[in-house]
Amino acid sequence: MLDCQVIVIGAGIAGLSAASYLQQQGLKVVVLEARQRLGGRIHTTIDRWSIPIDLGASWIHGTEGNPIKKLATDFKIATAVTDYDSIDIFDYKGQPFSEFKWHKYAKIWRRAVKGARKNWHEDGCLQTVIDEMLASKSLSASQIRQLNYFINTEIEHEYGADLSELSAFKWDRDREFSGDDVFFPGGYTQIIDILAAGLEIKLEHRVERVSYDSHRVTVSTDCKEFTAAKAIVTLPLGVLKKQTVTFSPPLPIAKQKAIALLGVGILNKTYLHFPHAFWSDRSDLIGYIGKRKGEWMEFVNIYKYTGVPVLLGYNAGRYGSYLETLSDDEIVASMMAVLQTIYDRQIPQPTDYQITRWESDRYACGAYSFMTPGATGKTIKDLAKPINNCLFFAGEATSLHYPATVHGAYLSGIKAARSILKSTTD
Incomplete structure (x- = not known):
């Protein structure tokens, strides 16, 4: 006897959008999630400070026609525009650099x-x-x-x-929605909560094995086993690369090659909370033209939007990965060294911090996908291709046109759900 009609592996936005869509169409769905929380690479901390802090995804990239913006509008969730031209830039000596x-x-x-x-x-x-x-x-x-x-x-x-x-030929093959980039002052988790409403979700169920044939899928977790006619796999590309989940039979060779070829990027955040703001509240961003490329070159002025004295520093790629090997104190000191260069050595020490380590996160193993040399649109299609009309795949890395975005992950979940519905009626 089957536990449900469809099992969805992962309660990130791809899994939740798929499960929500299928349940609205009358199917019985169970969502399995290894974490103690929903959202995957969308993670908002609520209670630590007086404002929500997004440790994962923060922005809706392009508002015109974007399904995430439509959700926000439909459910009256407030957004705020980020003006990338509103920026204070400093050189490596800490001098204002208006000539850039x-x-x-x-x-x-x-x-x-x-x-x-x-x-x-x-x-x-x-x-x-x-x-x-x-x-x-x-x-x-x-x-x-x-x-x-x-x-x-x-x-x-x-x-x-x-x-x-990055691939010189295909690094920018993705598409974009037009319009502003906006973020959620109340946190991205508001979108997650909307999609998760009414779903049967099993938290702290870590998937270990997926066995499948043309008639049935059996998903074994560290808690119990679930069976269904079909399943949607929304495991992040980084997790698929680690092969911590066993597939039986093994995934097709083309899919294995796609998993190996596509890259997993790193973008880590460091939020510092200060006793008071020592920087201007007029600009959205702070730029730092340092001597070494990639080290603390961009900050977001959270204070401007919230009135709370918080700065967010970004680090990507190899330097972002390197920071994960340091202690919290060392990361804070590294960011503070740049801020002291820009402003003054007498600026106050932060009262608190929040730091991400997405590469070390066993359920993410990175931030989002990118195109390596040799990867093409076919690579993404191979990753997304269903198996035996019973095992389907979703997630930002499977999005042909909008990879590495929340809306791409959301749309991939809807696409997989529709494919399941079509396969049940054919």
């Missing part, structure tokens, strides 16, 4: 990438593109620092990876 010309370095970047795509016959990494461009130009040390600042904040933060890891 964003469009100048964007133009240099576009020309370098366009030239590579035109002249290269085989895919390589973006770092090689920049190395070739720098070899043909006479840029000063200051100009190189500015170019590195552009690259890190505009490219590496966006994809969670260093240029040396």
